């Protein structure tokens with residue numbers, strides 16, 4: 375099997391190292407601080423892609439946190455799943471059930487949680503974590 379991967383697609387195919395969960399909270403807070411201090415303009419950070427905004431409105435999970443930029447509305451969390459046989463731009467599951475199914479795939483996937491404000495288009499990566507392609511952590515069911 376050749377290890378081809380399309381540009382922009384995180385390697386989540388077989389043979390990829392099992393990446394640990396990465397939190398981006400500190401980085402995100404640093405960006406927020408830069409905006410508050412005027413080092414970054416709103417237009418630099420409130421530029422969510424229309425597709426991402428659409429996903430945020432349709433399938434975003436309420437984060438229970440106020441948007442740090444516009445402070446007018448609560449942000450939502452959108453998850454993108456990357457892996458083999460998934461779209462190059464990642465799959466954005468529309469329901470919790472679909473997300474669950476993607477996370478339990480026999481092939482490894484990489485999940486990206488993104489914080490989005492549907493109001494001002496603020497967005498930032500929250501965390502990245504691997505899922506699927508493993509037995510541990512799953513219920514000990516018989517593989518029949």
Ligand SMILES: [Zn+2]
Pocket residue numbers: 441442443444445446447491492493494495496
């Ligand atoms: Zn906002």
